[in-house]
Amino acid sequence: MPSKIPQSDFQAITYVKRDWLAYITLNRPQVMNALNQATIIELTMAFADAREDDDVRGVILTGAGGKAFAAGADISELAKATPIDAEEQARSGQQLTLLVETLGKPVIAAVNGLALGGGCELAMACSLRLATEEARFGQPEIKLGLIPGFGGTQRLARLIGKAQATQLILTGETMTATDAYRLGLVNEVVPSDQLLARAEEILRQIGKNAPIAVRYALQAINEGLNVTVRAGMDLEGALFALCASTEDMREGTTAFLEKRHPVFTGR
Numbered sequence: 001m002p003s004k005i006p007q008s009d010f011q012a013i014t015y016v017k018r019d020w021l022a023y024i025t026l027n028r029p030q031v032m033n034a035l036n037q038a039t040i041i042e043l044t045m046a047f048a049d050a051r052e053d054d055d056v057r058g059v060i061l062t063g064a065g066g067k068a069f070a071a072g073a074d075i076s077e078l079a080k081a082t083p084i085d086a087e088e089q090a091r092s093g094q095q096l097t098l099l100v101e102t103l104g105k106p107v108i109a110a111v112n113g114l115a116l117g118g119g120c121e122l123a124m125a126c127s128l129r130l131a132t133e134e135a136r137f138g139q140p141e142i143k144l145g146l147i148p149g150f151g152g153t154q155r156l157a158r159l160i161g162k163a164q165a166t167q168l169i170l171t172g173e174t175m176t177a178t179d180a181y182r183l184g185l186v187n188e189v190v191p192s193d194q195l196l197a198r199a200e201e202i203l204r205q206i207g208k209n210a211p212i213a214v215r216y217a218l219q220a221i222n223e224g225l226n227v228t229v230r231a232g233m234d235l236e237g238a239l240f241a242l243c244a245s246t247e248d249m250r251e252g253t254t255a256f257l258e259k260r261h262p263v264f265t266g267r
Contacts, residue, residue, distance in 0.1 A: 012039040014064070015046040020057045021203060022050045029065025035118040036074035037089060043122075044096050051103050054266070057211055058203035059103070060196065061126060062110040063119075069111040069135070070119025075144070086149075093118055093150035097125035101222060104215040106206050108199040111135045112192060116174065121150035124159060127218065129185065130199055131177040132192040137185060138174035158225055159185050210248035211266040216240075 014025045024046050026033035033039075050056045063069040073089075081089060100107055100122070109115075109126035115137050123129050123137070131137075139148045139156065147153060148169065157165035160183040168175070180186040190198045206214060216239040224232030243249050247267040255262035 010042050010046070012036070013042045013046060015049070017053075017056060020055055020207060021200065022046075022053075022056045022059045024050070024059060024061045026061075026063040026070050029063075029067070031074065032068035032071035032114060033063040033065065033119070034072060034074040035070055035093070035122070036077045037092065039074075040089075040092050040096050044092075044099060047096070047099050047103060047107075050105065051099070056105065057207050057214075058105055059107040060110055060199045060203065061100075061107060061122070062112055062196065062199075066112060066192075068113040068119070069109070069115040070122060071114045072117025072119055072140070078144075090149035093121070097121055097151045097155075100125040102219075104218065105211075106203060106214065106218070108203060110195045110199045111137075111177075111186075112195055117141055117148070117152075118150050121148060121152045121155065124155040124185070125151065128187045128202065129180075130188050130190055130195060130202075131180060131186045132195055133177055133189055134192065135177040135180070135186075135189075136174045137177075137180045138172065139169050140172040140174065142170060143172040156185075159183075210243075210246070210252060210262075210264040212246050212248055213243050216243055 012026070012028055014027050016023045024043065026039065028034060028039065047059070050059050078089070106128065107126040109123040109129045111123055111129060111131040113132070113135060115123045115135060117140060120137050120139055139152045141148050153169060156169065164183055167173070175183070175185070177186060177189045181189050188198065220232070220236045220239050223235055227235070248264045251264060252262045
């Protein structure tokens with residue numbers, strides 16, 4: 001069901017829908033799109049809306065200003081945090097990244113600058129990551145006497161391996177876009193003037209496929225990483241069977257046999 005969140009409800013982000021794509025843009029360029037609590041709340045609202053809107057079949061997440069995707073947590077806010085405040089901030093950030101990761105629809109992070117700390121963690125929660133040549137990635141929390149708190153210690157190791165993730169987290173070093181691509185953190189490095197166009201191109205390619213199958217494929221990939229191969233195959237088999245119960249599967253197989261393009265309805 002389409003949602004009706006007014007654009008005026010947001011101050012730290014912009015949220016726009018065109019055709020069946022949703023565009024969520026971090027919009028605090030004066031502080032390098034730092035993630036304060038208000039921004040996390042607005043991002044959570046927007047992603048929850050995109051999840052519930054049947055007309056939305058893909059999301060592009062990026063940052064305004066051209067210098068940062070998101071440069072991390074808002075240090076002015078974090079510096080005043082008590083341990084209780086810090087845990088609440090970490091949990092809200094974790095809930096946001098879990099929402100993005102389990103949205104059931106592809107989310108592309110279009111990283112157009114710094115993606116550090118919480119910004120890197122937010123990008124890692126997305127289904128795919130595209131980066132400009134100027135982009136930089138890292139988890140520098142250790143330099144502030146902290147550790148990543150929005151899932152970075154978990155997702156980075158899963159994406160690039162334990163050894164590389166451990167070095168990056170313990171040193172607080174940053175990666176170039178080229179290094180991030182080499183390590184498998186980034187899917188593609190593209191020129192800055194082609195970033196959004198390439199993200200749209202990928203989502204439109206995905207959008208030609210059956211929405212239910214896309215959702216189940218994302219679920220199988222995400223949940224399968226956290227269990228044994230056998231348990232992952234059990235999940236895959238169950239989701240495969242559910243796909244076989246859909247009208248889209250009948251349409252897809254019939255269209256193949258009839259040598260025509262399928263028309264999927266998400267049912």
